[in-house]
Amino acid sequence: MHVEEKLTAETFPASPEKATLEGKNKFIGFWTFLGGETVMFASLFATFLALRDKTANGPTAEELFKMPLVFVATMLLLTSSLTSVYAMYHMKNFDFKKMQLWLGVTVLLGAGFLGLEIFEFNEYVHEGFKFSTSAFSSSFYTLVGTHGAHVTFGLLWILTLMIRNAKRGLNLYNAPKFYVASLYWHFIDVVWVFIFTVVYLMGMVG
Amino acid sequence: MKWSEFFVTGEPLIYAADVSIVLTAIGIVFVLTYFKKWKWLWNEWLTTVDHKKIGVMYIISAVLMLFRGGVDALLMRAQLTVPNMKFLDSQHYNEIFTTHGTIMIIFMAMPFIIGLMNIVVPLQIGARDVAYPYLNALSFWLFFVGAMLFNIAFVIGGSPDAGWTSYFPLASKEFSPGVGNNYYAVALQISGIGTLMTGINFLVTILKMRAPGMTLMRMPMFTWTILITCVIIIFAFPVFTVALALMTFDRLFDTQFFTMANGGMSMLWANLFWIWGHPEVYIVVLPAFGIFSEVVSTFARKRLFGYKAMVFSIVGIAFLSFLVWVHHFFTMGAGAAVNSFFSITTMAIAIPTGVKIFNWLFTLRKGKIRFTTAMLWSLAFIPNFVIGGVTGVMLAMAAADYQYHNSYFLIAHFHYVLIAGTVFACFAGLHYWYPKMFGHILNERLGKWTFWLFMIGFNICFFPMYFLGLMGMTRRMYTYSAGLGWTPLNVVATVGAALMGIGFIVLCYNIYYSARYGERDMTGDPWDGRTLEWATSSPVAHYNFAIIPEVTDLDAYWVMKKTGKGLEIDEEKLKPIHMPSNSGRPFLISIAFFFAGFGLVFEWYTMAIIATIFIILGLILRSFDDDDGYYISVDEIKRTERLARKGA
Ligand code: HEM
Ligand SMILES: [Cu+2]
Numbered sequence: 022m023h024v025e026e027k028l029t030a031e032t033f034p035a036s037p038e039k040a041t042l043e044g045k046n047k048f049i050g051f052w053t054f055l056g057g058e059t060v061m062f063a064s065l066f067a068t069f070l071a072l073r074d075k076t077a078n079g080p081t082a083e084e085l086f087k088m089p090l091v092f093v094a095t096m097l098l099l100t101s102s103l104t105s106v107y108a109m110y111h112m113k114n115f116d117f118k119k120m121q122l123w124l125g126v127t128v129l130l131g132a133g134f135l136g137l138e139i140f141e142f143n144e145y146v147h148e149g150f151k152f153s154t155s156a157f158s159s160s161f162y163t164l165v166g167t168h169g170a171h172v173t174f175g176l177l178w179i180l181t182l183m184i185r186n187a188k189r190g191l192n193l194y195n196a197p198k199f200y201v202a203s204l205y206w207h208f209i210d211v212v213w214v215f216i217f218t219v220v221y222l223m224g225m226v227g
Numbered sequence: 228m229k230w231s232e233f234f235v236t237g238e239p240l241i242y243a244a245d246v247s248i249v250l251t252a253i254g255i256v257f258v259l260t261y262f263k264k265w266k267w268l269w270n271e272w273l274t275t276v277d278h279k280k281i282g283v284m285y286i287i288s289a290v291l292m293l294f295r296g297g298v299d300a301l302l303m304r305a306q307l308t309v310p311n312m313k314f315l316d317s318q319h320y321n322e323i324f325t326t327h328g329t330i331m332i333i334f335m336a337m338p339f340i341i342g343l344m345n346i347v348v349p350l351q352i353g354a355r356d357v358a359y360p361y362l363n364a365l366s367f368w369l370f371f372v373g374a375m376l377f378n379i380a381f382v383i384g385g386s387p388d389a390g391w392t393s394y395f396p397l398a399s400k401e402f403s404p405g406v407g408n409n410y411y412a413v414a415l416q417i418s419g420i421g422t423l424m425t426g427i428n429f430l431v432t433i434l435k436m437r438a439p440g441m442t443l444m445r446m447p448m449f450t451w452t453i454l455i456t457c458v459i460i461i462f463a464f465p466v467f468t469v470a471l472a473l474m475t476f477d478r479l480f481d482t483q484f485f486t487m488a489n490g491g492m493s494m495l496w497a498n499l500f501w502i503w504g505h506p507e508v509y510i511v512v513l514p515a516f517g518i519f520s521e522v523v524s525t526f527a528r529k530r531l532f533g534y535k536a537m538v539f540s541i542v543g544i545a546f547l548s549f550l551v552w553v554h555h556f557f558t559m560g561a562g563a564a565v566n567s568f569f570s571i572t573t574m575a576i577a578i579p580t581g582v583k584i585f586n587w588l589f590t591l592r593k594g595k596i597r598f599t600t601a602m603l604w605s606l607a608f609i610p611n612f613v614i615g616g617v618t619g620v621m622l623a624m625a626a627a628d629y630q631y632h633n634s635y636f637l638i639a640h641f642h643y644v645l646i647a648g649t650v651f652a653c654f655a656g657l658h659y660w661y662p663k664m665f666g667h668i669l670n671e672r673l674g675k676w677t678f679w680l681f682m683i684g685f686n687i688c689f690f691p692m693y694f695l696g697l698m699g700m701t702r703r704m705y706t707y708s709a710g711l712g713w714t715p716l717n718v719v720a721t722v723g724a725a726l727m728g729i730g731f732i733v734l735c736y737n738i739y740y741s742a743r744y745g746e747r748d749m750t751g752d753p754w755d756g757r758t759l760e761w762a763t764s765s766p767v768a769h770y771n772f773a774i775i776p777e778v779t780d781l782d783a784y785w786v787m788k789k790t791g792k793g794l795e796i797d798e799e800k801l802k803p804i805h806m807p808s809n810s811g812r813p814f815l816i817s818i819a820f821f822f823a824g825f826g827l828v829f830e831w832y833t834m835a836i837i838a839t840i841f842i843i844l845g846l847i848l849r850s851f852d853d854d855d856g857y858y859i860s861v862d863e864i865k866r867t868e869r870l871a872r873k874g875a
Contacts, residue, residue: 050427057461058465064469064499068499072484075490077483152480154489155490160484
């Protein structure tokens with residue numbers, strides 16, 4: 022079957038992301054990539070844990086963190102993970118419009134998260150907590166910032182896919198692409214849960 | 228940065244290098260223009276997504292890098308031949324051992340291995356290409372521009388000079404203010420991204436693209452080692468990515484990760500570096516084991532002894548390789564308990580490695596051995612590698628390491644494993660698979676000359692270094708005084724290095740000679756091989772296999788030859804073959820990476836940002852690309868196959 026063949030809700034397979042060889046390859050390849058990403062974040066977490074007490078006369082976590090703000094950001098990102106699940110649900114049911122709609126909501130929530138993070142960083146810098154202030158500040162910005170960069174990349178990725186496929190609708194060629202993009206988005210979400218715990222919650226209790 | 232500092236000045240060696248670089252560049256442009264080869268270069272090579280061509284480009288680059296790294300090595304040996312030599316000053320010596328080590332490991336050993344795996348793995352598993360051909364091209368070009376960026380450092384801006392390990396605080400901006408270490412951080416980052424993508428690509432290829440019937444336990448041993456190597460790459464390289472990124476931040480944005488003041492921890496670098504660094508040495512040596520396994524079994528005409536034990540020992544080695552990194556800094560005060568733990572894990576690696584050695588020996592036992600060049604390299608590997616391994620266990624004893632650490636004993640040890648392991652394997656693999664790449668055989672007589680020159684030279688060069696180490700000569704010292712009594716052994720070592728250099732020249736001559744006068748391989752199976760790559764024609768058709776073979780056992784092709792099944796191509800069964808289209812984008816994106824990297828090295832951020840925009844644009848364009856490949860018609864396959872079989 023040709024991958025870009027026009028399909029209907031009846032002929033669309035139950036797991037469209039794994040219906041073609043390319044799709045299957047993408048699927049495993051992407052999981053492996055996430056394995057590598059996990060190692061990368063693990064290294065950044067290890068670095069952060071090693072350096073988080075090294076504040077060198079700069080601001081400490083307790084003095085700095087704005088929990089309400091971080092909490093709202095967390096909620097936005099968690100919700101966006103849920104909306105991306107909706108999108109994939111509609112993809113499997115071959116409902117392109119609804120999929121696009123929920124992806125759109127996901128992007129908006131993600132952008133909200135990113136906006137808050139930029140605002141937060143900006144605040145911290147104004148309070149004298151710069152990238153180069155202390156080992157703690159360097160490792161904080163690197164860990165959280167790398168996550169933020171992933172969010173940015175994820176947003177661009179999903180947006181590109183949405184624009185790219187707006188006119189052609191769903192097929193077995195792009196279904197795996199949507200699917201791995203949503204996997205990526207979940208991954209970013211999981212990493213954030215760890216950041217929220219290790220950086221913010223543990224930072225507040227000292 | 229002042230313009231006067233942009234080009235490195237002041238030494239006749241550098242000016243000679245400038246001149247030769249410019250002349251070579253002009254020469255290449257001239258030849259390409261004169262023979263009207265630009266279009267050919269673009270269509271056949273720069274835009275290719277064919278794993279075999281990509282493999283060839285990897286190997287050509289690796290041989291060039293072996294030349295560069297080898298010249299560095301000879302310069303160092305020249306400087307150390309006699310006491311108080313005035314050939315290189317201390318700064319220059321620092322730069323040279325740094326570029327030598329980095330280039331040999333990252334830009335020679337790894338690409339050579341990756342090149343061989345590109346050519347061989349899809350053939351061994353009966354596939355038409357890798358899982359992601361486009362990504363494969365991008366991997367190669369990222370490696371290539373990373374290598375080029377690193378290589379221009381010595382004439383533009385200045386070489387890195389803090390050792391291939393680039394420990395902090397030495398590698399910090401405070402103690403290494405030039406741009407040299409920026410090159411290190413950025414160039415290795417770019418090529419590292421390429422390596423990571425290769426790891427993912429080949430993992431998926433091996434897991435998903437095997438011919439029907441080829442279960443995991445029927446895979447050729449080389450493919451097995453590559454599979455495990457890919458797993459190591461995927462788990463080790465991200466750590467290096469992080470380490471290099473933090474180094475870049477420390478050097479460019481004054482962050483405090485590894486600094487002495489403001490809370491930084493320089494030992495953090497050592498840990499991150501070696502958590503990647505030790506698995507890295509297994510990334511280059513496991514595939515070497517795979518190559519030797521193939522060669523030994525082919526030229527002993529026997530099935531590999533203890534296949535399962537081999538597989539388990541590779542997995543064991545891969546696992547242990549992540550648990551030994553502290554053995555690189557036993558002397559930096561980690562405490563007795565920690566040192567003991569890492570001492571034991573390190574020694575434990577000797578067990579699976581020993582298992583492998585015995586498996587090779589038993590494969591040889593009662594075999595009908597043919598002493599081809601590839602086989603000579605493999606046979607020489609066994610005793611030489613054992614010397615490296617035994618001295619490795621000596622180094623693993625933490626208490627004793629206080630004596631050996633950072634001495635020439637260590638230098639001798641790791642050259643014995645890296646050269647007798649990886650380099651011998653690369654040469655063995657090159658001779659063995661050469662017909663698959665170019666359709667002719669590398670001349671055996673010249674090959675044996677290279678072998679004897681290089682192998683004897685290697686021992687003359689490095690065996691004395693064990694004793695120099697025990698006599699107290701430390702690594703990275705640029706000169707020594709006459710009274711120390713090190714002179715005779717140093718003279719011997721330099722003679723050995725020169726022999727290795729001559730061996731390399733003979734190898735290059737052999738490549739030229741064989742291209743002109745070499746014996747064509749008409750059969751596709753010049754060595755009476757056992758695995759599927761020998762079922763293809765030499766050189767291999769673009770689509771590898773006209774019909775995907777069915778695998779029933781280990782040594783699939785050997786079985787086919789014995790039973791006579793599956794050798795003929797039934798023209799009725801041919802179907803059009805789908806192939807991916809060429810693309811120039813990986814090359815262009817990588818050029819953008821080069822400029823982004825160059826901008827970062829010199830802290831020219833406008834340049835870096837503009838180049839980064841081009842990179843992102845390239846990635847986005849990829850997803851707007853509708854080209855989903857093309858089909859090779861049955862007629863064309865028939866024609867190709869008939870032509871290839873005519874000689875047989
Ligand atoms: C071709 C023959 C070779 C010769 C004559 C040679 C010689 C040397 C010498 C003289 C040093 C410096 C010792 C010091 O002053 O500390 C050195 C260091 C080193 N070599 Fe080689 N080498 C050769 C091949 C290789 C190969 C094939 C590899 C790796 C695959 C390699 C990896 C290294 C590394 C990693 C270092 C340490 C650099 C550092 O201290 O930062 N060498 N080699
Ligand atoms: Cu090690």
